[in-house]
Amino acid sequence: MNPDKVDRNRLEKLTDLPNIGPAIAADLRLMGIERPSDLAGQSPLELYHKLSTIKGKRQDPCLLDVLISIIRFMEGEEPHPWWMYTEERKRMLKP
Numbered sequence: 001m002n003p004d005k006v007d008r009n010r011l012e013k014l015t016d017l018p019n020i021g022p023a024i025a026a027d028l029r030l031m032g033i034e035r036p037s038d039l040a041g042q043s044p045l046e047l048y049h050k051l052s053t054i055k056g057k058r059q060d061p062c063l064l065d066v067l068i069s070i071i072r073f074m075e076g077e078e079p080h081p082w083w084m085y086t087e088e089r090k091r092m093l094k095p
Contacts, residue, residue: 003069003079011036017070018079024066030054036074044068045092064089 003018014025044067068085
């Protein structure tokens with residue numbers, strides 16, 4: 001969902017989260033995440049690596065930006081576009 005349209009009081013399904021559409025919602029379900037509340041306490045980097053393992057290939061690094069955005073949102077931050085987390089992701093993946 002577009003971050004500008006997110007309603008924190010209406011988080012019933014994964015696509016109610018900022019930056020999440022049907023494709024990423026399906027990826028989250030592959031990892032056992034069925035509801036937004038399932039993201040509590042999760043590590044974006046660990047989820048990124050887990051999905052890479054499940055799918056048998058490295059995922060687009062921008063997916064990590066999205067994972068950071070939704071976990072931060074569930075921790076209480078305002079919703080932001082996923083690209084606001086690109087610099088942080090680059091630091092996380094820096095060799």
